[in-house]
Amino acid sequence: xxxxxxxxxxxxxxxxxxxxxxxxxxxxxxxxxxxxxxxxxxxxxxxxxxxxxxxxxxxxxxxxxxxxxxxxxxxxxxxxxxxxxxxxxxxxxxxxxxxxxxxxxxxxxxxxxxxxxxxxxxxxxxxxxxxxxxxxxxxxxxxxxxxxxxxxxxxxxxxxxxxxxxxxxxxxxxxxxxxxxxxxxxxxxxxxxxxxxxxxxxxxxxxxxxxxxxxxxxxxxxxxxxxxxxxxxxxxxxxxxxxxxxxxxxxxxxxxxxxxxxxxxxxxxxxxxxxxxxxxxxxxxxxxxxxxxxxxxxxxxxxxxxxxxxxxxxxxxxxxxxxxxxxxxxxxxxxxxxxxxxxxxxxxxxxxxxxxxxxxxxxxxxxxxxxxxxxxxxxxxxxxxxxxxxxxxxxxxxxxxxxxxxxxxxxxxxxxxxxxxxxxxxxxxxxxxxxxxxxxxxxxxxxxxxxxxxxxxxxxxxxxxxxxxxxxxxxxxxxxxxxxxxxxxxxxxxxxxxxxxxxxxxxxxxxxxxxxxx
Numbered sequence: 001x002x003x004x005x006x007x008x009x010x011x012x013x014x015x016x017x018x019x020x021x022x023x024x025x026x027x028x029x030x031x032x033x034x035x036x037x038x039x040x041x042x043x044x045x046x047x048x049x050x051x052x053x054x055x056x057x058x059x060x061x062x063x064x065x066x067x068x069x070x071x072x073x074x075x076x077x078x079x080x081x082x083x084x085x086x087x088x089x090x091x092x093x094x095x096x097x098x099x100x101x102x103x104x105x106x107x108x109x110x111x112x113x114x115x116x117x118x119x120x121x122x123x124x125x126x127x128x129x130x131x132x133x134x135x136x137x138x139x140x141x142x143x144x145x146x147x148x149x150x151x152x153x154x155x156x157x158x159x160x161x162x163x164x165x166x167x168x169x170x171x172x173x174x175x176x177x178x179x180x181x182x183x184x185x186x187x188x189x190x191x192x193x194x195x196x197x198x199x200x201x202x203x204x205x206x207x208x209x210x211x212x213x214x215x216x217x218x219x220x221x222x223x224x225x226x227x228x229x230x231x232x233x234x235x236x237x238x239x240x241x242x243x244x245x246x247x248x249x250x251x252x253x254x255x256x257x258x259x260x261x262x263x264x265x266x267x268x269x270x271x272x273x274x275x276x277x278x279x280x281x282x283x284x285x286x287x288x289x290x291x292x293x294x295x296x297x298x299x300x301x302x303x304x305x306x307x308x309x310x311x312x313x314x315x316x317x318x319x320x321x322x323x324x325x326x327x328x329x330x331x332x333x334x335x336x337x338x339x340x341x342x343x344x345x346x347x348x349x350x351x352x353x354x355x356x357x358x359x360x361x362x363x364x365x366x367x368x369x370x371x372x373x374x375x376x377x378x379x380x381x382x383x384x385x386x387x388x389x390x391x392x393x394x395x396x397x398x399x400x401x402x403x404x405x406x407x408x409x410x411x412x413x414x415x416x417x418x419x420x421x422x423x424x425x426x427x428x429x430x431x432x433x434x435x436x437x438x439x440x441x442x443x444x445x446x447x448x449x450x451x452x453x454x455x456x457x458x459x460x461x462x463x464x465x466x467x468x469x470x471x472x473x474x475x476x477x478x479x480x481x482x483x484x485x486x487x488x489x490x491x492x493x494x495x496x497x498x499x500x501x502x503x504x505x506x507x508x509x510x511x512x513x514x515x516x517x518x
Contacts, residue, residue: 016084020198
């Protein structure tokens with residue numbers, strides 16, 4: 001084993017929305033930071049795929065297999081690269097609503113309280129939106145929580161088809177609004193992500209050492225090590241501190257040390273690292289005295305719904321519209337149903353490619369030209385509903401692989417959301433002023449499969465009670481004084497909106513805490 005003789009102030013594992021943002025925030029603070037990322041820099045061509053190849057190849061599958069509830073193996077859709085899953089997230093960054101910090105009653109039962117209020121997180125939402133150049137329109141979403149001012153950037157302009165469709169949706173009685181989008185200034189890589197707004201900021205503080213390679217860059221402040229897969233954490237004799245981080249780099253084992261260690265590998269992999277770090281003092285895994293590590297895995301209910309366009313488009317449009325009229329229910333029920341978002345062109349949506357409705361097998365057989373024509377006449381909508389934490393939904397070790405046990409919940413509320421949206425689409429198609437969509441005998445739809453894990457959360461829940469949670473309200477593990485977690489694994493519940501902005505805001509909140517400590 002190679003021992004790095006340098007001790008860092010902070011060691012961060014993972015460079016996605018949590019880890020990448022945290023590294024960038026700490027870069028200018030003068031602290032020495034080591035960032036370990038399992039992958040490398042993703043080629044620009046791979047992160048901006050927008051053609052039929054998205055359906056043909058196993059894009060964004062790292063080649064490992066996990067096991068599902070039925071015992072069968074599956075290949076997860078996830079990204080091991082600088083920026084993590086933000087490389088394929090579509091850039092939609094929305095705030096959780098005040099009521100979602102809980103407790104909140106879903107149809108099937110209550111969601112737990114976060115023990116934080118919206119007011120606690122709101123200043124960090126402001127900073128997160130500014131950092132990630134979020135484009136949006138304050139006041140356009142009737143369900144949006146209070147904010148201190150306008151969005152940092154004006155909303156992206158709608159293309160003509162979606163502008164007309166927005167008018168038709170308004171005539172149908174809904175309130176479509178521009179989705180808050182992270183957007184860069186680069187025409188080659190327009191969608192914002194944690195590489196651009198986190199890791200690149202960290203790298204900008206560093207002049208490469210004379211012996212630096214493509215896998216490492218460093219300065220007094222920041223060192224980035226690529227293709228470094230963390231295998232386990234080693235603790236002090238007391239078991240109260242992490243003393244070493246063991247990683248595999250190019251087939252060799254390395255040992256790194258730091259005053260503070262931050263896990264930000266995502267809800268699945270952070271839990272795996274803790275479980276694989278079991279020792280005599282922590283026989284169930286690190287930070288797992290409560291038995292909660294790996295439990296309460298939550299995956300939002302996601303269904304893609306297709307609508308037929310009257311005229312062909314490129315099939316490569318960005319996401320643009322949200323409809324939140326059913327967020328808190330409908331005319332018949334008062335429990336939350338969820339959100340509707342336009343998916344953008346299906347040829348640039350990795351999540352849709354993972355779960356194409358009805359055409360799941362056919363898309364791999366159709367000639368490319370036919371598939372391109374179908375995509376150009378398809379408008380995709382995503383229905384998303386919150387889910388409840390369930391201790392039986394969990395990540396466990398299965399030899400060198402992982403076992404994912406998961407049973408979806410809150411399904412009836414999600415089905416109601418889907419059918420409310422189908423009613424809305426039919427009303428739009430029957431509108432005599434409508435010229436952009438056509439009636440069709442069916443609206444093909446399909447749920448995102450278990451393999452689509454980019455939005456999962458839970459597994460290391462946050463709370464003030466060490467007997468029922470893994471980390472405290474600052475993200476510090478109850479049982480280890482210098483171990484923190486900065487990803488969606490700490491979420492006590494799963495919101496209807498995407499998790500991205502809340503992960504970024506919590507990372508900025510942790511950055512302030514870390515700077516006050518060291």
